Amino acid sequence: MNEKNRQNIILKELQNFRDKDFTFSSGHILGSMCTQPHPIAKKAYMNFLETNLGDPELFPGTKEIETKLISFISRLLNAPKTATGLIGSGGTESNITAIWLAKNLSKKREIIIPKSAHFSFQKIASMMDIKLIPVSLNQDYIINISNIRKKINHNTAAVVGVAGSTELGTIDPIPELSEICKDEDVFLHIDAAFGGFVIPFLKELGYKIPDFDFNLKGVSSISIDFHKMGYSAIPIGALIIRNERCLDEISVKTPYISRKKQTGVLATRSGGPVAAAYAVSEYLGMEGYKDLVKRCMNTTEYTVKKINDLGLDLILKPTMNVLGIKLKNSSKVVKKLTELGWKINDMDRLSAIRIVLMPHVTKKIIDDFMPNLEKACKEIGEL
Numbered sequence: 001m002n003e004k005n006r007q008n009i010i011l012k013e014l015q016n017f018r019d020k021d022f023t024f025s026s027g028h029i030l031g032s033m034c035t036q037p038h039p040i041a042k043k044a045y046m047n048f049l050e051t052n053l054g055d056p057e058l059f060p061g062t063k064e065i066e067t068k069l070i071s072f073i074s075r076l077l078n079a080p081k082t083a084t085g086l087i088g089s090g091g092t093e094s095n096i097t098a099i100w101l102a103k104n105l106s107k108k109r110e111i112i113i114p115k116s117a118h119f120s121f122q123k124i125a126s127m128m129d130i131k132l133i134p135v136s137l138n139q140d141y142i143i144n145i146s147n148i149r150k151k152i153n154h155n156t157a158a159v160v161g162v163a164g165s166t167e168l169g170t171i172d173p174i175p176e177l178s179e180i181c182k183d184e185d186v187f188l189h190i191d192a193a194f195g196g197f198v199i200p201f202l203k204e205l206g207y208k209i210p211d212f213d214f215n216l217k218g219v220s221s222i223s224i225d226f227h228k229m230g231y232s233a234i235p236i237g238a239l240i241i242r243n244e245r246c247l248d249e250i251s252v253k254t255p256y257i258s259r260k261k262q263t264g265v266l267a268t269r270s271g272g273p274v275a276a277a278y279a280v281s282e283y284l285g286m287e288g289y290k291d292l293v294k295r296c297m298n299t300t301e302y303t304v305k306k307i308n309d310l311g312l313d314l315i316l317k318p319t320m321n322v323l324g325i326k327l328k329n330s331s332k333v334v335k336k337l338t339e340l341g342w343k344i345n346d347m348d349r350l351s352a353i354r355i356v357l358m359p360h361v362t363k364k365i366i367d368d369f370m371p372n373l374e375k376a377c378k379e380i381g382e383l
């Protein structure tokens with residue numbers, strides 16, 4: 001068999017596997033915080049496939065793109081001149097890096113997190129021998145601010161606030177957290193992996209939501225993901241840190257590559273996602289992202305109305321493009337919807353299902369989905 005035929009056979013085999021996947025383009029993935037990347041991301045990604053940002057002296061051009069991307073995201077988050085950024089694989093890596101930094105700076109081992117925090121903090125606890133101090137949520141599913149001061153003590157390495165929670169898209173009262181952490185001189189990390197590309201634009205669109213970024217003097221670092229609402233290709237997120245001079249705390253000497261020091265978790269890192277994210281950010285610009293958020297919020301409001309018309313209730317009025325629908329038997333409804341070809345998340349601890357109105361979810365998709373949701377709910381006895 002010739003070389004070309006062998007390749008074709010392997011590619012055909014891969015395609016058969018791929019055909020088993022759900023796709024964003026079908027619109028049937030309603031429960032993911034990722035989306036089909038903008039078309040320009042795909043082209044840019046392919047052109048940078050062999051680049052390695054772990055050895056930037058070999059790829060100085062790709063490194064320049066990374067620097068520009070960090071500047072873009074720093075501007076979005078109102079980062080001061082002292083700030084710096086690390087590009088990583090997404091929210092988990094950024095959260096790991098932030099807590100690693102806070103732990104090394106403080107030499108302490110407890111972090112205070114809201115109960116709504118992403119499960120990456122469980123990994124962090126196990127990985128770094130950190131004790132998690134969970135704080136209850138109030139009736140709006142945000143951190144109970146009155147409990148924070150009581151929980152801060154001589155072991156506290158950091159407080160975490162969430163700006164766009166994974167389950168419901170809620171935003172913790174970051175201005176109050178900032179004040180407390182400033183007074184107590186505690187590192188405040190904001191997990192805006194999802195909300196970072198939403199909140200700044202919601203504000204411009206006139207939504208009344210709390211501040212969350214570096215304009216608040218107590219904020220020490222922020223996680224933000226390009227592969228979520230940044231409309232780019234997996235895997236890429238950024239951690240922006242207020243003070244560049246802390247970086248030594250998470251750097252090691254690298255005797256055998258072209259740079260003498262390396263900062264952050266990973267060594268070898270593809271420039272592909274960086275080029276892709278830069279292409280999308282250049283193409284859309286701040287105005288393009290604002291339009292995207294506006295479109296997602298329109299679809300969210302449309303979906304809320306359809307859900308109410310069906311006679312179902314939401315857990316709470318959505319803050320952003322994430323909805324929780326109350327159900328008695330959420331797992332059964334999710335199972336039924338999967339049989340009907342729709343992927344939606346079960347949040348059984350909240351007795352709810354989650355829909356994320358990402359850019360690939362249009363009003364037409366929602367119109368197609370609603371009869372399926374109704375059917376599933378009727379069969380399970382929710383309606």
Ligand SMILES: Cc1ncc(COP(=O)(O)O)c(C=O)c1O
Nearest residue numbers: 033090091092118166191193194
């Ligand atoms: C708020 C938040 N933080 C962190 C993460 C983890 O991000 P990743 O899956 O990119 O590691 C998520 C994922 O949904 C998230 O919603």
